[in-house]
Amino acid sequence: MTEQQLLDHAYAMPLVRPSYPKPPYWFLNREFVVITSRTDPAALERVVPAGS
Numbered sequence: 001m002t003e004q005q006l007l008d009h010a011y012a013m014p015l016v017r018p019s020y021p022k023p024p025y026w027f028l029n030r031e032f033v034v035i036t037s038r039t040d041p042a043a044l045e046r047v048v049p050a051g052s
Contacts, residue, residue, distance in 0.1 A: 003051040 012018030 001051075006051050 006015070009015075011022055012020055
């Protein structure tokens with residue numbers, strides 16, 4: 001699988017068995033938490049290979 005194919009088809013991880021279905025999502029009377037984190041892009045590129 002090429003990097004472009006991965007970007008075209010991936011929507012959740014793991015790629016072959018995602019934790020949730022493809023969008024659109026329907027949340028009715030649900031509570032949820034949104035967690036936002038930041039990282040240094042250069043540090044991330046050193047540990048995560050392209051296409052991951």
